[in-house]
Amino acid sequence: MTVALMWEARALDGRGADLLAWARKQELDGQPLRRETFRAPQDRVLVITWWDAAYDAELPELPEPDGELVSRAVHRWRFESVDGD
Template identity: 70%
Template sequence: MTVALMWEARAVPGRASDLLAWTEERVREFTERPLRRETFRAPQDRVLVVTWWDAPYDADLPELPEPEADLIARPVHRWRFESLGGV
Protein backbone atom coordinates (compact mmCIF):
# COMPACT_ATOMS: atom_id res chain seq x y z
CA MET A 1 0.00 0.00 0.00
CA THR A 2 1.15 3.55 -0.66
CA VAL A 3 0.41 6.18 1.95
CA ALA A 4 0.75 9.91 1.30
CA LEU A 5 1.42 12.29 4.16
CA MET A 6 0.58 15.94 3.59
CA TRP A 7 1.97 18.73 5.76
CA GLU A 8 0.89 22.34 5.17
CA ALA A 9 1.93 25.48 7.01
CA ARG A 10 1.48 29.19 6.56
CA ALA A 11 4.56 31.24 7.30
CA VAL A 12 4.58 34.57 9.04
CA PRO A 13 4.23 37.13 6.20
CA GLY A 14 7.48 37.45 4.30
CA ARG A 15 9.07 34.32 5.84
CA ALA A 16 8.06 31.67 3.28
CA SER A 17 11.69 31.19 2.17
CA ASP A 18 12.69 30.64 5.82
CA LEU A 19 9.91 28.08 6.21
CA LEU A 20 10.98 26.33 3.01
CA ALA A 21 14.57 26.12 4.29
CA TRP A 22 13.30 24.84 7.65
CA THR A 23 11.31 22.03 5.95
CA GLU A 24 14.33 20.97 3.88
CA GLU A 25 16.47 20.72 7.02
CA ARG A 26 13.84 18.64 8.84
CA VAL A 27 13.34 16.26 5.89
CA ARG A 28 17.10 15.59 5.82
CA GLU A 29 16.79 14.47 9.46
CA PHE A 30 14.31 11.68 8.61
CA THR A 31 15.69 8.28 9.61
CA GLU A 32 13.78 6.66 6.72
CA ARG A 33 13.43 7.91 3.14
CA PRO A 34 10.03 8.21 1.43
CA LEU A 35 9.36 6.71 -1.99
CA ARG A 36 8.84 10.25 -3.21
CA ARG A 37 8.64 13.78 -1.84
CA GLU A 38 7.40 17.04 -3.33
CA THR A 39 7.43 20.52 -1.87
CA PHE A 40 5.05 23.25 -3.03
CA ARG A 41 4.51 26.92 -2.26
CA ALA A 42 1.41 29.04 -2.70
CA PRO A 43 0.19 32.59 -2.12
CA GLN A 44 -0.09 33.82 1.45
CA ASP A 45 3.35 32.33 2.27
CA ARG A 46 2.02 28.76 2.39
CA VAL A 47 4.27 25.70 2.11
CA LEU A 48 3.06 22.16 1.39
CA VAL A 49 5.15 18.99 1.66
CA VAL A 50 3.81 15.64 0.42
CA THR A 51 5.67 12.40 1.07
CA TRP A 52 4.76 8.96 -0.29
CA TRP A 53 5.56 5.78 1.66
CA ASP A 54 5.31 2.06 1.00
CA ALA A 55 3.61 1.26 4.30
CA PRO A 56 0.30 0.36 5.92
CA TYR A 57 -2.10 3.27 6.43
CA ASP A 58 -1.53 3.39 10.18
CA ALA A 59 2.26 2.92 10.06
CA ASP A 60 4.49 5.00 12.30
CA LEU A 61 6.20 7.19 9.69
CA PRO A 62 8.54 10.18 9.92
CA GLU A 63 6.59 13.42 9.80
CA LEU A 64 7.57 17.04 9.81
CA PRO A 65 7.13 18.59 13.24
CA GLU A 66 5.52 21.90 14.14
CA PRO A 67 7.90 24.79 13.38
CA GLU A 68 8.82 27.40 15.97
CA ALA A 69 5.96 29.79 16.72
CA ASP A 70 7.82 32.81 15.31
CA LEU A 71 7.98 31.14 11.87
CA ILE A 72 4.32 30.21 11.35
CA ALA A 73 1.13 32.26 11.26
CA ARG A 74 -1.13 29.40 12.41
CA PRO A 75 -0.83 25.74 13.46
CA VAL A 76 0.29 23.21 10.86
CA HIS A 77 -2.33 21.16 9.01
CA ARG A 78 -1.64 17.45 8.48
CA TRP A 79 -3.47 14.79 6.47
CA ARG A 80 -2.83 11.12 5.68
CA PHE A 81 -4.19 9.47 2.54
CA GLU A 82 -4.17 6.00 1.03
CA SER A 83 -3.23 6.01 -2.65
CA LEU A 84 -5.81 4.51 -5.01
CA GLY A 85 -3.38 4.50 -7.91
CA GLY A 86 -2.56 6.98 -10.62
CA VAL A 87 -2.68 7.49 -14.32
Protein backbone atom coordinates in the same frame (compact mmCIF):
# COMPACT_ATOMS: atom_id res chain seq x y z
CA MET B 1 0.15 -0.02 -0.23
CA THR B 2 1.34 3.54 -0.76
CA VAL B 3 0.56 6.14 1.87
CA ALA B 4 1.04 9.87 1.28
CA LEU B 5 1.60 12.22 4.19
CA MET B 6 0.86 15.89 3.57
CA TRP B 7 2.28 18.62 5.80
CA GLU B 8 1.20 22.23 5.22
CA ALA B 9 2.16 25.38 7.10
CA ARG B 10 1.62 29.10 6.67
CA ALA B 11 4.46 31.43 7.53
CA LEU B 12 4.15 34.75 9.24
CA ASP B 13 3.89 37.57 6.69
CA GLY B 14 7.15 37.90 4.80
CA ARG B 15 8.67 34.71 6.26
CA GLY B 16 7.69 32.36 3.41
CA ALA B 17 11.27 31.96 2.17
CA ASP B 18 12.44 31.18 5.71
CA LEU B 19 9.72 28.56 6.18
CA LEU B 20 10.53 27.00 2.80
CA ALA B 21 14.23 26.79 3.69
CA TRP B 22 13.37 25.31 7.10
CA ALA B 23 11.11 22.63 5.57
CA ARG B 24 13.69 21.65 2.96
CA LYS B 25 16.35 21.12 5.65
CA GLN B 26 14.22 18.79 7.78
CA GLU B 27 15.35 15.18 7.76
CA LEU B 28 13.09 12.24 8.48
CA ASP B 29 13.80 9.01 10.33
CA GLY B 30 13.60 6.76 7.30
CA GLN B 31 13.61 7.28 3.57
CA PRO B 32 10.27 7.89 1.83
CA LEU B 33 9.67 6.56 -1.67
CA ARG B 34 9.34 10.17 -2.77
CA ARG B 35 9.32 13.65 -1.24
CA GLU B 36 8.19 16.90 -2.84
CA THR B 37 8.09 20.42 -1.48
CA PHE B 38 5.77 23.14 -2.81
CA ARG B 39 5.11 26.81 -2.10
CA ALA B 40 1.98 28.88 -2.65
CA PRO B 41 0.69 32.42 -2.19
CA GLN B 42 0.21 33.69 1.35
CA ASP B 43 3.61 32.26 2.34
CA ARG B 44 2.35 28.66 2.46
CA VAL B 45 4.61 25.60 2.22
CA LEU B 46 3.46 22.05 1.47
CA VAL B 47 5.54 18.87 1.83
CA ILE B 48 4.24 15.52 0.56
CA THR B 49 6.02 12.26 1.32
CA TRP B 50 5.09 8.85 -0.11
CA TRP B 51 5.72 5.67 1.87
CA ASP B 52 5.39 1.95 1.17
CA ALA B 53 3.40 1.19 4.32
CA ALA B 54 0.00 0.34 5.72
CA TYR B 55 -2.39 3.26 6.13
CA ASP B 56 -2.16 3.16 9.93
CA ALA B 57 1.61 2.58 10.08
CA GLU B 58 3.66 4.82 12.33
CA LEU B 59 5.60 7.02 9.93
CA PRO B 60 8.03 9.90 10.48
CA GLU B 61 6.56 13.35 9.91
CA LEU B 62 7.99 16.82 9.76
CA PRO B 63 7.82 18.60 13.13
CA GLU B 64 6.09 21.85 14.02
CA PRO B 65 8.28 24.83 13.09
CA ASP B 66 9.25 27.46 15.62
CA GLY B 67 6.28 29.65 16.59
CA GLU B 68 8.18 32.71 15.37
CA LEU B 69 8.09 31.28 11.85
CA VAL B 70 4.46 30.21 11.39
CA SER B 71 1.14 32.00 11.75
CA ARG B 72 -0.85 28.92 12.81
CA ALA B 73 -0.47 25.25 13.67
CA VAL B 74 0.65 22.90 10.90
CA HIS B 75 -2.08 21.03 9.02
CA ARG B 76 -1.47 17.31 8.39
CA TRP B 77 -3.34 14.79 6.26
CA ARG B 78 -2.82 11.12 5.41
CA PHE B 79 -4.02 9.50 2.20
CA GLU B 80 -3.78 6.02 0.69
CA SER B 81 -3.24 5.39 -2.99
CA VAL B 82 -6.13 3.91 -4.94
CA ASP B 83 -4.41 3.79 -8.34
CA GLY B 84 -3.83 0.32 -9.71
CA ASP B 85 -6.21 -1.38 -7.26
